[in-house]
Amino acid sequence: MNAKVSQLRIILDWGTTSFRALLVNGTGKVIDRIETEEGIQSVRGDFLGVLQRAITPWREKHGIVPIYAAGMIGSRNGWIEMPYVPAPADAGALAAQVKTMQLPDGGTITFIPGLTDPSAYPFPDVMRGEETQLVGFGLNEDMTVVLPGTHAKWARIAGGQIAAFQTLVTGEIFGTLSQHSFLSKVARKPETPDWEAFDKAVAMVRDDARPAGLLTRLFAVRTGWLSGALSPAEMTDYLSGIVVASEFREAKSLGWYVDGARIAVVGDDDLVEVYSRVAKAFGLILAPAPDDAAVRGCLAIAEAVESVRRSA
């Protein structure tokens, strides 16, 4: 076993509602994983205690392993508030702003900073965690990359850097409307996605010749039901199709892609399938993307950090 393979690290994905730790080797292979519901909002500030209890079995077996964390654990409501590195930025720029904290057991935890786009209107835009996924996806080819989520990000990779990005709150709109709105009051959510209803909404938005927006389009969930064109079982996925397709139209109007462009969809959950489907419906070409971009990005930044420290 060469040195790279045997180099273990722990990668933390510690979000608002869940705690996830991955034990990975130097090639990014996941050796073991721990998942609990001890999200940031439930641990009452005892970050150290929760972390140490969780990784005790690994410490007993492997000794002290350096820990890296990206995302919301480094936010205002997290363990420490990390700065935002201004775009354009690459792995080196992110590595230069990490903060490493000594732990009582002699180990360390290193927090990766977020990214800001100071050119955004009206306030600087922000991401936490997606910058690490973008590094893991790779910054070699100039391309637009979409990262779906509660607050989806559209990012532009150019010249080996994350050049610019913008947030679209698509997931939040879908989540709140599907759960709390009159619009979808009579909706019955199917157990598996109703892709036919979803595709119908995507085509409706794509083929709309008017310069309409979300406020007008959303009412089609209700008028479709009232007119008998949509059944209660179709409404949730029709809503989803409207919202995601509207995101693609809005992103296009803002210059994030042109007709027939090659883009990537990066993430690790069902939303990648949803967004890839819409991208294809809009005639875009999908670049391949790994489903472990977060792990790859964390390792790339860790290596940049450790390389600087070795040469210092």
Next chain:
Amino acid sequence: MNAKVSQLRIILDWGTTSFRALLVNGTGKVIDRIETEEGIQSVRGDFLGVLQRAITPWREKHGIVPIYAAGMIGSRNGWIEMPYVPAPADAGALAAQVKTMQLPDGGTITFIPGLTDPSAYPFPDVMRGEETQLVGFGLNEDMTVVLPGTHAKWARIAGGQIAAFQTLVTGEIFGTLSQHSFLSKVARKPETPDWEAFDKAVAMVRDDARPAGLLTRLFAVRTGWLSGALSPAEMTDYLSGIVVASEFREAKSLGWYVDGARIAVVGDDDLVEVYSRVAKAFGLILAPAPDDAAVRGCLAIAEAVESVRRSA
């Protein structure tokens, strides 16, 4: 007292969450009113019982008085499902489609139909109740009229008729996001509207040179807070300003008004102030509008119905 003044009618405003009855004379003066929380969703189908118990004091004092009802009580979840009259339509067209039901006490209740715009994309648009407000506002002058609400309506009056209309789900977006979203999670709602924060958001949306939409603009609530530009107390009204101003931009892009146009805002609650404020910020001229348009419209339709019946 002439015959018109002494002609009493009961106007019902029976919505999803509340019951309201007005006793009005022939000039539209409100003589008495009853309000309870017995909305459509709480009466378990006993519409007749709830109505009769509520108006017993009036019947004892004034005898049998004809009852008129517009809006959601005539919807799929209400007492009876009334048809939608297709636009273009005027008071006469609405009066021609009313349904009158005999009540056990010898009185009558007359339901006013809704209105549909069959030209809407992708499904026919619908309104229930707003058509009566539009009649009460008056159809003499060609003009665009905005009716704020959970599902706001933009209507075009032309040639003495309601010519066309469109629904924008602005109130629903604001309501669900202000109560349930991460966006406004740290917001502290002030007791009185923070007009300064509201106006700041309206100007931000109005002055945005980009062809942005709601999905990108909404994130400014969060980035404004993160960047220190917005305090938690300002966030709710900033959100409100973004949503309503985005409605005005979307309505303009769809041709509902041109720069400097004369429009009216019709309704009977605080939203009229909110929308009038945005209209002025967008350089529009406000036509005067009565705050009892619903009562006036109901009476105009009632008179059309009764006039036809007298001459039959």
